[in-house]
Amino acid sequence: MGKSTKDDAQALFHSLRSAYYSDTPTNLKIIDLYVVFAVSTALIQVVYMAIVGSFPFNSFLSGVLSCVGTAVLAVCLRIQVNKENKEFKDLPPERAFADFVLCNLVLHLVIMNFLG
Amino acid sequence: MASKVGIIVVVLAIASIYGAMAVFHTISESHRSAALELFSPVTGSFSSLEEAYEALRTLEVLGIKKKPDVKDHTCKSVVDTLSSVSSNSKDLYHALQVNGLLTCTISKGALTDVVSRLKEAVKDATSLLDYYHSVGGLLLVKHQNSEVDVILENADGILRSIKALSQSDGRWRYSSNNPESSTYAAGLAFETISGVISLAASPVDENLIGTLKKDIVKLFDSIEKYDDGSYYFDDKHIDASGHQGLLSATSAVVRGLTKFASTSESLNIPEDKILGLARFFLGVGVPGNSKDLYYQIDALSHLENNRVSVPLILSLPATVLSLTCKDKLKVKVSTVLGSTAPPLSVKLMQVFSSGSKDASVLRQELHFDPKEAIYTLDALPEGVDIGEYIFAFEIVLSDPEHKRKFATGGRTKVPVHVTGVVKVDNAKVAVLEGDIVESEKKLVLPGKNDLSLSANHLQKLQLSFVLTTPSGKPFKPHQAFLKLRHETGVEHIFIVGNSGKHFEITLDFLGLVEKFYYLSGQYDTVLTVGDAVMENSFLQPLGSIELDLPKAPEKAPQPPPQAVNPYSRYGPKAEIAHIFRAPEKRPPQEVSFAFLGLVLVPFLGFLVGLLRLGVNLKNFPTSPVPATFAILFHGGIAAVLLLYAFFWLKLDLFTTLKTLGVIGIFLMFVGHRTLSHLASASAKLKSA
Numbered sequence: 001m002g003k004s005t006k007d008d009a010q011a012l013f014h015s016l017r018s019a020y021y022s023d024t025p026t027n028l029k030i031i032d033l034y035v036v037f038a039v040s041t042a043l044i045q046v047v048y049m050a051i052v053g054s055f056p057f058n059s060f061l062s063g064v065l066s067c068v069g070t071a072v073l074a075v076c077l078r079i080q081v082n083k084e085n086k087e088f089k090d091l092p093p094e095r096a097f098a099d100f101v102l103c104n105l106v107l108h109l110v111i112m113n114f115l116g
Numbered sequence: 117m118a119s120k121v122g123i124i125v126v127v128l129a130i131a132s133i134y135g136a137m138a139v140f141h142t143i144s145e146s147h148r149s150a151a152l153e154l155f156s157p158v159t160g161s162f163s164s165l166e167e168a169y170e171a172l173r174t175l176e177v178l179g180i181k182k183k184p185d186v187k188d189h190t191c192k193s194v195v196d197t198l199s200s201v202s203s204n205s206k207d208l209y210h211a212l213q214v215n216g217l218l219t220c221t222i223s224k225g226a227l228t229d230v231v232s233r234l235k236e237a238v239k240d241a242t243s244l245l246d247y248y249h250s251v252g253g254l255l256l257v258k259h260q261n262s263e264v265d266v267i268l269e270n271a272d273g274i275l276r277s278i279k280a281l282s283q284s285d286g287r288w289r290y291s292s293n294n295p296e297s298s299t300y301a302a303g304l305a306f307e308t309i310s311g312v313i314s315l316a317a318s319p320v321d322e323n324l325i326g327t328l329k330k331d332i333v334k335l336f337d338s339i340e341k342y343d344d345g346s347y348y349f350d351d352k353h354i355d356a357s358g359h360q361g362l363l364s365a366t367s368a369v370v371r372g373l374t375k376f377a378s379t380s381e382s383l384n385i386p387e388d389k390i391l392g393l394a395r396f397f398l399g400v401g402v403p404g405n406s407k408d409l410y411y412q413i414d415a416l417s418h419l420e421n422n423r424v425s426v427p428l429i430l431s432l433p434a435t436v437l438s439l440t441c442k443d444k445l446k447v448k449v450s451t452v453l454g455s456t457a458p459p460l461s462v463k464l465m466q467v468f469s470s471g472s473k474d475a476s477v478l479r480q481e482l483h484f485d486p487k488e489a490i491y492t493l494d495a496l497p498e499g500v501d502i503g504e505y506i507f508a509f510e511i512v513l514s515d516p517e518h519k520r521k522f523a524t525g526g527r528t529k530v531p532v533h534v535t536g537v538v539k540v541d542n543a544k545v546a547v548l549e550g551d552i553v554e555s556e557k558k559l560v561l562p563g564k565n566d567l568s569l570s571a572n573h574l575q576k577l578q579l580s581f582v583l584t585t586p587s588g589k590p591f592k593p594h595q596a597f598l599k600l601r602h603e604t605g606v607e608h609i610f611i612v613g614n615s616g617k618h619f620e621i622t623l624d625f626l627g628l629v630e631k632f633y634y635l636s637g638q639y640d641t642v643l644t645v646g647d648a649v650m651e652n653s654f655l656q657p658l659g660s661i662e663l664d665l666p667k668a669p670e671k672a673p674q675p676p677p678q679a680v681n682p683y684s685r686y687g688p689k690a691e692i693a694h695i696f697r698a699p700e701k702r703p704p705q706e707v708s709f710a711f712l713g714l715v716l717v718p719f720l721g722f723l724v725g726l727l728r729l730g731v732n733l734k735n736f737p738t739s740p741v742p743a744t745f746a747i748l749f750h751g752g753i754a755a756v757l758l759l760y761a762f763f764w765l766k767l768d769l770f771t772t773l774k775t776l777g778v779i780g781i782f783l784m785f786v787g788h789r790t791l792s793h794l795a796s797a798s799a800k801l802k803s804a
Binding site: 026029030033034036037038040041044045048051052053055092093094095097098101105108109112113115 | 700701702703707708711714715717718719721722725726729730731753756757760763764769772776780787788791792794795798
C-alpha cells in the first residue's frame with residue numbers, strides 16, 4: 001500500500017515536471033527562475049541571522065524584504081503576462097513589465113533607505 | 117502670664133527714667149574728617165557758588181584751613197558773577213556770601229553797582245526769596261565794605277510786605293499766590309527781617325517788631341520733641357530748593373532766630389528749647405552728605421554765640437567705668453562747638469540703678485581740673501556696685517549773671533555702666549543617687565578643669581556655685597548655661613537657675629533620657645557665665661561625663677542630623693566615569709564572508725538557469741533609433757541602481773530623491789518609447 005502511494009506520488013511528480021517543461025512558455029520559465037532565485041537568497045539570509053543573531057535588525061529586515069518583495073512583484077508580472085490568464089487578456093505584456101520595473105525601483109529605494 | 121506683665125511694667129519704668137536721658141557729644145575730630153571728605157571738590161573747583169559757600173563756611177567753623185588754589189578759582193567766579201549783568205539777586209547773594217569768607221579783591225565801583233542793583237531788586241521784590249536774597253546781599257555788602265552806602269529807605273513797608281506772607285500758625289508762605297507754607301520759609305523770613313532792621317535808615321516801628329516777636333513765639337509753639345530731650349522743627353513741605361527735612365527747617369529757624377535776637381533785645385524763648393535744639397543737632401552725629409553737614413555745623417555755630425541763650429552741653433568721655441581699674445567718673449561741660457564753658461560747678465545729684473525710680477539725693481560736687489577742663493568725681497558713691505546706672509548731674513553757674521545768658525538744662529541724666537570682676541566660689545559637681553551623693557568633685561572657676569565622671573540614667577548630676585560682686589552682693593548674670601555635647605555632635609543646653617547668690621542645676625537623667633535621644637557615651641560639659649558688666653565672663657569646658665542610657669525603643673525620635681562640614685558638602689564630589697554602551701557582539705569576519713559568498717550562489721544559479729533556458733536577445737531592436745532608446749532604457753535602469761548604491765554609501769535621501777526624479781523622468785520617457793515600439797512590433801507579428 002505504501003509502495004503504491006509512493007509510486008503514485010513519484011508518478012504525479014514526474015508528470016508535473018514534464019508538463020511544466022513542455023507546456024510553459026520560456027518567458028514564464030525565466031520569471032519562475034527569478035522567483036526561485038529571490039526566495040533562496042531570502043532563505044540564506046534567514047539562516048545567517050539564525051546563526052549570528054539579529055543585531056542590526058533593520059539590515060536583516062531590509063535584506064529579506066527586498067528578496068521577498070521582488071519575488072512578489074515577479075509573481076504579479078507572471079500572472080499578468082501569462083497568455084492563458086483570461087483576466088489580463090487585454091493588457092499588453094510590455095505594460096506589465098514597465099509596472100514591474102517601476103515597482104522594483106521604488107521597492108529598492110525604500111530598501112536602500114532602510115538598510116542603514 | 118504674671119511674669120510677662122511684670123516685665124512690661126519694668127520696661128515702662130525704665131523707659132520713663134530713660135525718658136530724658138542720652139549722651140550727647142560735642143563737635144569732634146570725626147566731624148572734621150567728615151567735612152574734609154565731603155567738601156573737597158572733585159574737579160578742583162566748586163560746581164556752584166552756593167555749594168562753595170556751604171563748604172567754606174563749614175570748614176571755617178570747624179577750623180580747617182582752605183587750600184589756596186581753590187580760593188583763586190572761586191574768587192574769579194565771584195568777581196565774574198558780581199560784574200555780570202545777567203546775574204539776578206540770588207546769584208549776587210551767593211557770590212557775596214563766598215566773598216565774605218574769602219575776601220576777594222573787588223573794586224568799590226563794582227560793589228556800588230551791585231548795591232544799586234540789589235536796591236532795585238528789593239523795590240521790585242514780590243516773593244519771600246526775592247526779599248531774602250536782596251536784603252541778605254545788601255547786609256553782606258555792609259559787613260564787607262563799610263565805605264559803600266547801604267541804607268534801606270522804606271524799611272517799614274518792606275517789613276509789612278514780608279509780614280503779609282506769614283500765617284497764623286507761625287509758618288511763612290513763599291509768595292502770595294502760592295498757598296504752601298513751610299517752617300524753612302519762616303526761618304528765611306526771620307533772617308530777612310533782622311537784615312531789614314539792621315539796614316533801616318530810621319528806627320523801625322516798635323509795634324511791628326512786637327508782632328514779629330509774637331510770630332516767632334508762635335512758631336516755637338509748633339516745635340516737636342524727641343524722647344531724649346531734643347527739640348526740632350519738622351517741615352512736611354518741600355522747600356524751594358527741593359531739599360526737605362528736619363535739619364534744613366530747624367537750621368533755618370535757628371539762623372533766623374539768632375539773627376533776629378542780635379538786632380533786638382528781649383526775645384522770650386525758653387532756654388530748655390534752645391538747649392533742646394542744640395541737643396538735636398548734636399544728636400545727629402556725623403551726617404552722611406554735605407548739605408546735612410552744612411546745616412548742622414551752621415546751626416551749631418549760630419547757637420554757639422547767640423543773644424537768646426547759649427546752650428552748655430554736659431558729656432561723658434567714657435560711660436563705662438571699671439571697678440577693677442578704679443576708673444574715675446569724668447564729666448566735660450562745654451559749648452556746642454567744644455569751646456570752654458564759663459566757670460561753673462557740676463554736682464552729682466542722684467544715682468538710679470536700673471529698674472528703680474527712686475534714689476537718694478547725693479549732691480556730690482565734682483572736682484574741676486583746669487588743665488584738661490574736666491570735672492572728676494574722686495570716688496564713686498557708696499553702694500555703687502557693678503551694673504547699669506543712670507547718673508543725674510546738675511550744672512550750677514558760678515556767676516549769677518550768666519544764668520540769663522547760658523542754658524544748662526536742669527538735671528542731665530546719663531547712662532553709665534560699671535563693670536567689675538565677679539567672684540565664683542564653692543563650685544562643685546556631684547553625681548547623686550536618689551538624694552545621696554555618690555561622687556563629688558570641686559571645681560576651680562574660672563580656670564582649667566578636667567572632670568571625668570560617669571553616671572547612668574537612674575542618677576542625677578548636680579552643679580552648683582556662688583557668684584559675688586566686688587562689694588559682696590549676690591549677682592545675677594545675663595547668661596548662665598550648662599552645655600552637654602555628645603561625641604556625635606548632638607548638643608543640649610540647660611539654663612542654670614539661681615536663688616540669690618547660689619546657682620544650682622540638677623540634671624535628672626531619668627527624665628532626660630528621651631531628650632538625649634537615648635545616646636549613651638561621652639558627653640563634654642561646658643559652663644558659660646556671662647554678663648555685660650562682668651569683666652571675667654567665661655565659657656569654660658569642665659571635662660567630660662560618661663553617660664550610660666538605656667537602649668532606644670522602636671519609635672524613639674532620631675537625633676537631629678549634625679551640620680555637615682561645609683568643605684565636604686560643597687567641596688568637589690567623587691568623579692563619575694562615563695560608562696559607554698557595550699558594543700554588540702558581532703560575528704567573526706570569516707562567518708560573514710562565508711555567507712556573503714553563499715548569498716551570491718543563488719544569483720549564479722539564476723544566471724546558469726537563464727543560459728540553460730536559452731535566453732536570447734533576438735527581440736532587441738535592430739534599427740538605430742529604437743536601438744538607442746532601448747540602450748538608453750537599460751542604461752537608465754543601471755543608473756538608478758548605481759544611484760541606489762551611492763545612496764547607501766554616502767548620499768542622503770534628499771539628493772537621492774532629487775537625482776532620482778531627474779533620472780526617473782528620463783527613464784519613463786525612454787522606457788515608454790522602447791516598450792511601445794516593442795508592443796507595436798509584437799502586434800505586427802501577431803497580425804501578420
